[in-house]
Amino acid sequence: MTEPSNPAKPWAGRFNEPTDAFVEAFTASVDFDRRLYREDIAGSIAHATMLARQGILSAAERDAIVAGLTRIRERIDAGDFAWSIPLEDVHMNIEAALTAEIGEAGKKLHTGRSRNDQVATDVRLWLRGEIDEIRDRIAQFQAALIGLAEREAETLMPGFTHLQVAQPVTFGHHLMAWFEMLERDRERLADCRRRVNVMPLGAAALAGTSYPIDRAYAAELLGFERPAENSLDAVSDRDFAIEFAAAAAILMMHLSRFSEELILWSSAQFGFIELADSFCTGSSIMPQKKNPDVPELVRGKTGRVFGHLMALLTLMKGQPLAYNKDNQEDKEPLFDTADNLKGALKVFADLVARLTCNRERMRAAARQGFATATDLADYLVRKGIPFRDAHEIVGKAVAFGVREGRDLAELRLAELRGFSPEIGEDVFAVLSLDGSIAARDHLGGTAPHQVRAAIARARARLAQA
Ligand code: ARG
Numbered sequence: 001m002t003e004p005s006n007p008a009k010p011w012a013g014r015f016n017e018p019t020d021a022f023v024e025a026f027t028a029s030v031d032f033d034r035r036l037y038r039e040d041i042a043g044s045i046a047h048a049t050m051l052a053r054q055g056i057l058s059a060a061e062r063d064a065i066v067a068g069l070t071r072i073r074e075r076i077d078a079g080d081f082a083w084s085i086p087l088e089d090v091h092m093n094i095e096a097a098l099t100a101e102i103g104e105a106g107k108k109l110h111t112g113r114s115r116n117d118q119v120a121t122d123v124r125l126w127l128r129g130e131i132d133e134i135r136d137r138i139a140q141f142q143a144a145l146i147g148l149a150e151r152e153a154e155t156l157m158p159g160f161t162h163l164q165v166a167q168p169v170t171f172g173h174h175l176m177a178w179f180e181m182l183e184r185d186r187e188r189l190a191d192c193r194r195r196v197n198v199m200p201l202g203a204a205a206l207a208g209t210s211y212p213i214d215r216a217y218a219a220e221l222l223g224f225e226r227p228a229e230n231s232l233d234a235v236s237d238r239d240f241a242i243e244f245a246a247a248a249a250i251l252m253m254h255l256s257r258f259s260e261e262l263i264l265w266s267s268a269q270f271g272f273i274e275l276a277d278s279f280c281t282g283s284s285i286m287p288q289k290k291n292p293d294v295p296e297l298v299r300g301k302t303g304r305v306f307g308h309l310m311a312l313l314t315l316m317k318g319q320p321l322a323y324n325k326d327n328q329e330d331k332e333p334l335f336d337t338a339d340n341l342k343g344a345l346k347v348f349a350d351l352v353a354r355l356t357c358n359r360e361r362m363r364a365a366a367r368q369g370f371a372t373a374t375d376l377a378d379y380l381v382r383k384g385i386p387f388r389d390a391h392e393i394v395g396k397a398v399a400f401g402v403r404e405g406r407d408l409a410e411l412r413l414a415e416l417r418g419f420s421p422e423i424g425e426d427v428f429a430v431l432s433l434d435g436s437i438a439a440r441d442h443l444g445g446t447a448p449h450q451v452r453a454a455i456a457r458a459r460a461r462l463a464q465a
Pocket of ligand 1: 029033089115116119325327328329
C-alpha cells in the first residue's frame with residue numbers, strides 16, 4: 001500500500017494535533033473496505049445525479065463528478081490506484097482522488113450526505129449482488145444434483161435412521177432431498193434480498209439533511225426497491241447483514257451435512273461412491289490414501305460461517321442509536337461469509353457432476369439390515385392383522401434371521417409361516433428391494449417414477465427463478 005505524503009483529513013478542521021500513527025492504522029478500514037469501491041462509486045454517481053436534478057449541483061459539476069469517478073473506477077479496476085491509510089476508508093480515498101482529479105467540484109460531492117448513509121448504501125449494494133451470485137450458484141449445484149438423481153433414479157441403497165439401515169430408498173430420491181434443502185436456501189436468500197434492497201442514502205449522518213433531496217429518484221437510479229423510512233434506522237440498521245449471515249449459516253449447515261455423507265460414503269467401509277481424483281488428495285506417508293479433502297474443508301469452513309453470524313449479532317447487541325464505529329466491523333464477516341459460500345457451492349457443483357457410484361455396493365448394503373421388515377409388517381396388515389401385532393411378528397422373524405445370519409428374503413416360506421400362518425408365497429415379492437421401492441408410490445415417495453416426477457417438477461422450479 002503506497003501512501004500520498006501527509007494527506008489532509010477531510011475532518012481535520014476541528015483538530016489541534018495530528019492523529020497518532022498507530023491509532024490511524026488501528027481505525028482505518030481501507031485495507032478491507034476498498035473491496036466496495038464499485039458500489040461506492042455507483043452510489044456517488046447516483047447521489048451527484050440526484051443533486052444536480054434538484055438544482056443543488058450544476059449540470060457541469062455533475063458531469064465533472066461523473067467523469068472523474070468513472071476514471072477513478074477504471075484506474076482501480078486496472079490496479080493503478082494508490083490507497084492511503086491516513087485517508088481511513090474507501091469513501092475518503094475515492095473522494096480525495098476525485099478532488100485531486102477534477103478540483104473544486106469534487107469537494108461538492110459530499111453535499112447532503114454522510115459516510116454513515118454512504119457506507120450502509122455501499123454494503124447493501126454489494127450484498128445484493130453477492131446474493132444474486134450465490135443464488136445462481138445454488139441453482140448450479142441443484143442442477144448437478146438433479147442430473148445425478150436422474151441417472152440414479154433406480155439405484156437402490158439403504159435409507160438410514162440413526163445411521164442404521166432403515167428402509168430401502170433410491171439414490172435418486174436421496175439426492176433430491178438435498179435439492180429441497182437448497183431450494184429453501186435459495187428462497188431464504190430471495191426473501192433476505194427484499195430487505196437488503198432498501199436505500200439508506202439521504203439519512204445523512206443520522207437526522208437527514210436540510211437540502212431538498214429526492215430520495216426516491218436516487219433509489220430508482222440505484223435499483224433499490226425504496227428509500228429507508230427512518231433516517232436513524234437507515235444508518236444504524238444491520239439486520240439485513242445478520243439475516244444474510246443466518247441464511248448463510250443454514251446453507252452451510254446443509255453443505256456440511258452433505259459433506260459428512262460424501263465422506264462416509266466414499267470410505268472403504270461404505271464404498272457407495274467415488275469422488276473424482278481431481279477433488280481428492282493423498283497422504284505424504286500412507287501411499288494407499290485418497291482423502292475427501294473437499295467435503296472435509298466445506299465441513300470445516302462451516303464453523304467460521306457460523307462464527308460470523310454470532311459476530312454480527314454480538315456486534316449489534318449493545319449499540320445505542322444511531323451509527324457507531326462498531327459498525328465498521330460488519331464488513332469482514334460479511335465478505336468472508338460470501339466468499340466461503342461461493343467457493344463451497346462452486347466446488348460442490350463440479351464435484352457432484354463428476355461423482356460416480358458403486359451400484360452393486362449400494363444394493364448389497366440395502367440387502368443387509370432387514371431393510372424390508374416394514375414391508376413385511378404392511379403385508380400382514382393387508383392380510384387383516386393389526387399393525388402392532390404385525391410389528392411383533394416381524395420383530396420375531398428378524399430376531400430369527402439375526403441368529404441364522406439370513407435376511408428376511410432369504411428365509412424359506414415354511415420358516416416365515418412359523419411366525420404367521422397368514423404368510424403366503426406372494427410374500428417374496430414384498431420382501432424384495434425392488435418391490436419395497438415400487439410400493440412407495442405417492443407424491444414424495446421413493447418409487448423411481450415418483451422420483452422422475454419430482455425431478456421434472458424440480459427442473460420447472462429451477463427454470464422459474
Ligand atoms: N469506515 C466506516 C465504516 O465502515 C465508514 C463510516 C464512518 N463514519 C464515521 N462517522 N466515522 O463504518
